[in-house]
Structure formats: C-alpha cells, structure tokens
Amino acid sequence: MTAARTIEACLRDVERPVRTILERCLEGVELPWEDAVALCGARGPALHALSLTADALRALQAGDRVGYVVNRNINFTNACVKACKFCAFARGHRSEEAYFLGEDEVVRRALEAQSLGATEVCVQAGLAPGVDGRVYVRLCRAIKAAAPALHIHAFSPEEVKYGAGLAGVSIAAYLEELRDAGLGSLPGTSAEVLDDDVRRRIAPGRITTAEWIDVVRTAHALGLPTTSTLMYGHIETDAQRMRHLDLLRSIQKSTGGFTEFVPLSFVHHESPMHRKGLLEGLRPGPTGNEVIALYAIARLMLGATFRNIQVSWVKEGARQAQWLLACGANDLGGTLMNESISTAAGAGHGQFMAPSTLRRMIRDAGRTPVQRGTRYEALREFGPVETSDEARDALDALADPDGAFGSYELLTRDDRFRFHLKRAPRDA
Numbered sequence: 028m029t030a031a032r033t034i035e036a037c038l039r040d041v042e043r044p045v046r047t048i049l050e051r052c053l054e055g056v057e058l059p060w061e062d063a064v065a066l067c068g069a070r071g072p073a074l075h076a077l078s079l080t081a082d083a084l085r086a087l088q089a090g091d092r093v094g095y096v097v098n099r100n101i102n103f104t105n106a107c108v109k110a111c112k113f114c115a116f117a118r119g120h121r122s123e124e125a126y127f128l129g130e131d132e133v134v135r136r137a138l139e140a141q142s143l144g145a146t147e148v149c150v151q152a153g154l155a156p157g158v159d160g161r162v163y164v165r166l167c168r169a170i171k172a173a174a175p176a177l178h179i180h181a182f183s184p185e186e187v188k189y190g191a192g193l194a195g196v197s198i199a200a201y202l203e204e205l206r207d208a209g210l211g212s213l214p215g216t217s218a219e220v221l222d223d224d225v226r227r228r229i230a231p232g233r234i235t236t237a238e239w240i241d242v243v244r245t246a247h248a249l250g251l252p253t254t255s256t257l258m259y260g261h262i263e264t265d266a267q268r269m270r271h272l273d274l275l276r277s278i279q280k281s282t283g284g285f286t287e288f289v290p291l292s293f294v295h296h297e298s299p300m301h302r303k304g305l306l307e308g309l310r311p312g313p314t315g316n317e318v319i320a321l322y323a324i325a326r327l328m329l330g331a332t333f334r335n336i337q338v339s340w341v342k343e344g345a346r347q348a349q350w351l352l353a354c355g356a357n358d359l360g361g362t363l364m365n366e367s368i369s370t371a372a373g374a375g376h377g378q379f380m381a382p383s384t385l386r387r388m389i390r391d392a393g394r395t396p397v398q399r400g401t402r403y404e405a406l407r408e409f410g411p412v413e414t415s416d417e418a419r420d421a422l423d424a425l426a427d428p429d430g431a432f433g434s435y436e437l438l439t440r441d442d443r444f445r446f447h448l449k450r451a452p453r454d455a
C-alpha cells in the first residue's frame with residue numbers, strides 16, 4: 028500500500044473534525060493554532076492518522092535524510108543568581124556543589140572535542156554572580172583563538188540579557204560584540220512556554236516573553252541564527268502550547284532565523300517544583316502519546332517554514348527518539364559528550380551518543396544519515412546501508428566515554444572547579 032493510500036485508509040477511522048483538519052494539512056493549508064489544539068488530545072486511530080500526516084509532510088518538506096551534529100556541550104557553571112522552579116541544575120553560590128569552569132578548561136574541552144571530530148561547541152550555563160558583563164565575550168574569543176574552525180553555538184536569550192545588563196549596553200550592541208568575538212549562533216532555550224502567566228508560575232523573575240522575542244529577533248537581524256524550543260508537560264494548557272508554536276511561526280515568517288524547532292519534555296524527577304510540591308496541578312512531564320502528538324503537530328504547524336524538527340534523545344531516550352523520526356522529525360541532534368541540565372533533572376538517558384550509534388538508529392528507522400553542521404549544511408553524506416569502508420569516527424573508538432568526558436556529578440564534587448564568589452572572573 029502506498030503512503031497516500033495508508034493515510035487515506037487510516038483517516039477513514041477518524042472522526043470528522045480531526046479528519047478535516049488533517050486533510051487540509053495534506054492539501055498544504057496552514058494549520059491555525061486553534062485547530063491544532065483539537066489535535067493535542069489525539070489518541071488511537073486519530074493519533075495514528077496525525078503521525079502519518081506528519082510523516083508525509085516531513086518527506087515532502089525535508090526528504091528522507093536525517094541529520095546529526097558532532098558537538099560537545101560545555102555547561103561551564105551551575106552557579107546562578109536565579110531560582111527557576113523547574114531547574115535542578117542551578118546552585119546558589121554558597122553551595123558546595125557550585126562549580127565554574129574557567130577559560131582554560133573551557134578551551135581544553137573545546138580542543139579535545141575538535142580532536143575527536145566535533146564541529147560545534149554548545150556553551151550554556153547558569154547566570155553566575157560576581158562576573159562582569161564581558162565574561163561571555165571573552166569565552167568566545169578564547170575558544171575562537173584556540174579553535175577557529177569550531178562553530179560556537181552559545182548563550183540563551185536569558186544569558187544574553189544578563190551579559191548585556193552587566194555590561195550596560197543594549198541587546199543589539201552586546202550581540203554584535205559576541206558575534207565579532209566568534210559567536211556563530213544561539214540556542215533558543217529559556218523559552219519554556221512563551222506565555223507570561225506560565226512563566227510567572229514556573230520561573231518568577233525569568234526573562235519575559237517580550238524580552239525573549241526581542242533577543243531572538245535582534246540576533247536574527249544581526250545574522251545570528253537561533254534554535255527554538257518548547258518545554259512542555261508541566262502546568263501549561265494545550266492552548267498555551269499551540270500559541271507558543273504559532274508565535275515561533277510568526278517570528279520565522281518575518282526573520283527566517285530559526286534553524287530548527289526542538290520540543291523538550293519536562294523532566295520532573297529532581298525538579299524543585301516537583302520535589303517540593305511547589306505548584307498545584309503540576310504534571311510529571313508529558314505522556315508518550317502527548318510526546319508523539321506534539322512532534323507531529325510541530326511538523327504540521329512549523330514544517331513549511333522551519334523545515335527541521337529535531338528530536339532530543341537526551342529527553343526522550345534512544346528508542347522513543349527513533350520512533351519520533353516516524354512522527355515528523357528529521358534530525359537527531361548532537362553527540363553532546365557532556366550533558367548536565369537534563370542529567371541533573373534525572374533524565375537518565377546519558378550524555379553521549381556515538382556517531383555510529385546515531386547512524387544505526389537512523390538507518391534502522393529506514394532513513395539515510397547525514398552528518399551536518401550547525402546551520403544544517405551537509406558535511407558527510409552516507410548511504411542507506413552501512414558500508415565496510417565507512418570511516419569510523421574517533422569518537423566511536425573511545426573505549427570509555429564517561430571516563431574521557433567526566434560526569435556532571437563528578438564536576439559538582441571537583442575542588443579544582445569550586446565556585447568562589449570572590450574569584451568570579453571579572454575584566455582586569
């Protein structure tokens with residue numbers, strides 16, 4: 028049976044309102060967020076039909092190739108002046124577990140990653156107290172000086188706002204400084220749900236929706252692309268999720284600066300708002316069905332303008348991540364090497380995925396792997412079947428990745444990197 032006939036057959040079992048919405052999507056009609064809300068509760072045949080529709084649109088919009096990037100995360104400090112209720116990663120500056128990696132250590136990690144084939148470092152961290160506003164600029168300069176070919180993907184809108192505030196300059200001026208120091212793109216994290224009511228409840232004092240949009244739009248205008256994210260499965264409603272996607276779509280239509288959309292399941296285990304029972308009605312992350320529906324809806328709403336819907340294997344685990352490739356996704360993210368934020372929250376899916384493992388997952392899903400750069404440019408093409416002459420990456424040859432990269436837990440106990448307020452880096 029062809030894909031079109033499979034969808035047609037599946038749609039016959041779906042009730043009229045949902046069926047009509049999906050048929051319109053297949054005809055290329057833009058999905059309004061109000062209609063998307065009706066898809067959020069899809070289960071059984073409706074969920075199958077939704078997934079098949081998303082998969083068909085994925086094939087049209089992004090083809091059969093699935094990308095991955097060889098990168099390393101460097102979460103250089105967990106010391107933070109804020110106390111977002113969902114965040115299990117941050118520590119107050121007096122905590123025995125607060126750490127700070129100085130420039131030398133960040134550069135060492137970047138060079139090590141490059142020697143193992145990485146093309147990107149992803150640098151994000153807490154908002155350390157006591158630093159000066161140029162701390163992020165100096166980090167970019169140091170990485171770029173040591174490893175000019177590495178793409179620096181760094182600093183959430185919240186960090187950009189923090190740095191600009193400390194430096195006493197506008198967001199635009201600060202982003203220009205970062206760009207001139209070697210920044211290549213920004214993660215679109217700190218978005219959570221772009222709805223100020225939700226934000227006030229889960230992270231009072233965090234960057235507002237308007238400020239997040241301002242940083243992202245300004246970055247795009249300066250030629251700095253960003254990713255985009257949604258953290259879901261906590262207190263938000265279906266309507267708030269869908270309005271978030273609609274907002275991202277409207278920004279993308281005007282700037283074209285988003286490289287991809289990455290849904291991020293809320294990991295509840297160690298989250299303060301779960302452990303301490305801080306919020307009434309808090310859910311322990313999305314269910315499996317909700318995750319599938321969200322990815323599929325993201326393809327329906329964003330695929331035409333974003334093209335790339337990325338799966339976070341750190342949040343979903345390898346098995347669910349692979350299945351999501353059949354529900355609208357066309358990218359598996361990065362090798363990571365280190366991961367602290369989801370690990371601290373109790374995600375439990377590890378911090379490293381070897382390139383050969385990513386390729387195996389992709390091929391096993393019936394798709395073709397491609398190693399890509401941060402801007403989704405193809406760097407290495409692979410065939411649909413593994414060949415004997417397929418070069419093994421240096422990363423694949425690592426006997427003990429955990430030993431080589433270290434863990435978040437060890438980092439919080441390593442006296443060499445203990446955070447001291449008085450020794451927080453400041454401009455001389």
Ligand code: SF4
Binds near residue numbers: 108109111117152153
């Ligand atoms: S989410 Fe970011 S800003 Fe909020 S407490 Fe955690 S590290 Fe700090």
